[in-house]
Amino acid sequence: MVAAIKEFCLGLHSLATGLAVTLEQFFRRPVTVHYPWEVLELPARYRGHIVLVRDEQTGRLRCIACKMCERICPSDCIVVEGAKLPGESRKSVTEFKLDFTKCSLCGLCVEVCPVDALAFSKRYNLASTRKADYESMDLCELAKAGDAK
Amino acid sequence: MSPGHPTDSSVSAAAPRETFVLNVGPQHPATHGVLRLKLTMDGEYVLHAEPVIGYAHRMHEKMGENRTYVQFLPNPSRIDYLSAMHYMHAYVCVVERALGIEVPPRAEYIRVITSELNRIASHLVWFGAFLLDLGAFTPLLYAFDDREKILDLLEAVTGSRLTYCYYRFGGLCNDVDEQFIEGTRAFVKHMRGRLGMYHKLVTENLILRKRLEGIGVISAELCRKYGATGPVLRGSGVPCDVRKLEPYSVYPEFEFDVPHFAEGDCMARYKVRMEEIAQSLRIIEQAIAKLPPGPVMAEKVPRVIKPPPGDYYFAVEAARGRFAIRLVSDGTEVPYRLKLRTPSFSNLALFGEAARGLLMQDALALLGSLDLVIPDVDR
Amino acid sequence: MAEQQAKWLSCAEGGAGSEPGSLVRFARLEQLLDWGRANSLWPLTLGLACCAIEMMAAGAARFDLARFGAEVFRPSPRQADVMIVAGTVNWKMAGPIKTLYDQMLEPKWVIAFGNCAISGGPFVFPGQYAVVEGVDKLFPVDVHVPGCPPRPEALIEGILELEQKITGTRRWPRVKTA
Amino acid sequence: MILPEPYRLIAYLVGALAFVGLNAAYLVWLERKVAARFQRRPGPTEVGPAGLLQPIADGLKLLGKQFVVWPHADRVLFRLAPAFVLAPALMCLAVIPFGHALCARDFNLGLLLVFAFGSVNVLAILLGGWASRNKYSVIAAARVVSQNVAYEIPMLLVVTTLLLTAGTMNLRELVQQQAGGVWNWNLVKVWVNPLMPVLFLIFYVCMLAETNRAPFDMAEAESELVAGAFTEYAGMGFGLFFMAEYANIVVGASVATVLFLGGWHSPVGVMPGTFWFLVKLYALVFSVMWVRWTFPRTQFYRLLNLSWKLLIPAGLGALLFTALILKLR
């Protein structure tokens, strides 16, 4: 009987402490980041979809269309085409298509690239009503648009 | 003192009972994903429970046979996305074992740190989701709050929040920086305080104790017969932990306990996981203190991964229990067979037997205490 | 099985455009209703795989979907307005998920959250036997949120995108990303 | 100021409807805000200033939603249940004295009326669950009935005990008895009956159970029964159930305020009246929310055990004890 009463009192006490804990949190400041108004800073290594990198000196895309990324991609989401420009020894990229809807952001393509021509973008908040926006992203076009900005 | 139902045999045939089948899932808030339970009910008592799985089957084993070793790297973290690091650990380790690669100590230490951080994050998700099952919503948000701190740390290192693709054969894809170390130190301190708060808010709570104590008892023998592992087995009083029993990586260098409770009820499993968070914090603390300098990638990693023909097996302790990979290699670039032994599969298998005769509410508490990740069951 | 799948496929193709057509429309009232709908999108509690965790994270304190009135996760499809398909749908799940879609009442919307829901994601390879290559094969999808898994901000962006689709205007600033 | 009868009726109807409607709508908003604060997030903010238009958006959305009666459901009862659920709350408000003169009907058996109508609420949920012909709904409906029956008894026992000392069932008179400072409130009148705080606690627990609030929210037990008795309801049908939950909390909290917390009397002596009544009322409502966002749900059998094995014996004991004191005094 004594034990039962003791347990009952302990139980009531536990309920009271629970209420105290939530009340304490009630008066703390919310931790929310108000997304469209304020944004989190993403870490440098954040992996968005890949983008083509420009060479700082020449201003040209670094990609030499060697197709290493195309071959290593586990989900077959990269299609690269390249051609030799007249009077040049290396190939340059003419078309770089990414099917972002199949990508798993593993980063193998970036690692395998021999000339560091690929990088991760920081586009973390993509959303669109059209599937086609991501099904066949033209990274060459995207690089151009990036320059314009 | 939960009233158990006198299951079939003990009731005389003279009193025919009206039963009905309740179909819980594949979309049901208590099943955490796409698990379906066929419950034969007598009123609110579960007479017979049959889990129906396969609604999240994603062919990981088939993909293993279709892709090169490197190309399979993104997959393990998607089998059980809550303990992605452990699954990656098992996969890279089994290939390293096959190739005979020696991993630099710094890489192994970082693997342990990130794995343990991931274990805490996983247990926090479980904690929140389990309490959501029990009807308490607020702890979920607190747990996710703490989890975000871990995710920030891991994201800074790996670049992703959930499905990390961080380990490589022979090491890691990049080193951690001072900021990560500092952040982890701060997190360990922060988490210790939060654990105290969780105990005050939840563990000691009268309603929760009454809901969990004595409910859904699983015996050690039942676990053995079904191959249940992890917190489920440890909640039945068996101190079985792959990290201690079949030590891998640099775990033998750390001091930590394997929490186990003999009761075998939901409360025991709850306490095991809460205690494990504390133990993981201990490991992280030690690992950070001892973190050696050096490279994070082995030097002698072949460019093309072609393990010698044979049969290799590697088990790790994931957040849900023993995760093992059996790799059969035929000497080519592609695995011949990649068998994934996932803990949730075995842990769920015993549900049918353990839930018999329980009230529906208690059966769902039992289900929550097993901590299932459905794609981990289905692979 | 194959027959049933063919049926669903044909349904999805024919049934694009999710709003029911009504004969008489009142512009002002319709606008008001749209405003109501856009600001009270109750999602269905439907977590399939990895992305579901990010969906939960979006509802948690750090990101808080509640700010847009979209935190009321309803477990019953009758009361839900938007189905956030978060994760891989395989052919075994295709039947149940199609049923869930049918059980939701008009007006209803679908957000395909994550690469798996959009197109099967990384699980698509020649000769694959399990995964539905995009839920738009089963029913019309309104907003696509790519990523593997997408960040919670992307889900919020998806909700905003959906609100824009419903009301026709966007009330929030667009976040520029590099 | 006493209005003539027909005007009074109209005033009451308009007032009660507006009060219930506003309360139901804005308590939902309040709950979302309060829950958010407990969880360290802001809650609705983007729809109107501080999210104040959120309930309106929700209402419009629900009104604009398709309403379907499922072919397998009971067509009449399915439609009737939502209408049924809000009515008792409206009726109960007729006798609640919000202020010295603000009472629709000053009625001798006011308290009896409140409990009589209050129990209709169960019927509505039962009908709703039953008519849906969904297994989850039926289980939930059965739970709700046994839960409400179980908790009606200790609640009535507590009220009877209180009435022994008060000697009236007129709610206005009950409040008037508590005039003159905090120590005259029934809650703290321990010299009249030392059990008063216990009685209040029992009443509070019963109120939680009667209004199907956490930790006793068996009717909607989301993680077990999907959406409980309302699983099949969509649109405004569901909206009405949702509103009724809050209307019932308001009624429950009002009755508690009248019985134990001195009604419209001010605790500090200044400006007694409706203001203080509402302060007390919403403080109670807040505590109900606070409890909900702190505790997990109990098991169903423990819920019944609590009533039959603890609250009812305690209530009976309190009744006998009080009768004894009164006799000895």
Added chain:
Amino acid sequence: MNELIEQLKSAYAVLVVPARADTQAAAVPAVVQPTDPERRGCHLEVTVTPAVVVDAAQVANRFGFAIDTITGIDWPEAGQMEVVYDFFHPQHRLHLVVRTRVPRDAPALPTIQDVFPGANWHERETHDFFGIKFIGHPDLTPLLLPEDADYHPLRKDFTNVSRSSN
């Protein structure tokens, strides 16, 4: 520990399929082979004929092993399918593998689910993926694949399911 391995070895050494009078089959003993756990991840590999897998499981059960997993491996060149039973020990650092091979054109072997009820799902899964029949198994309907699936995707000759969509 080593003692336990020795005991196990001797227990398995006596595991022999008795020669049957009606067939020409001779008595086949189990092949017990200790392996290096650091290289292979297991301590003992036992190769038995399909007829004695139940006995092999019983030995494991007697020694207190828990069932780890059951899986199949398809060997089309050899015309065989291998079934691998993994057992781990909850108390000791000990991992036991039992292997057996069945003919590929009619793969069937007895179920061990009476010894380890947990084998039920593993066997069903193996049946799903490889079409190996477990004689005496109560329910071999597909577990992970759709209920009406009639294909076995992990067989090496599996190519694709005919689906109306693709």
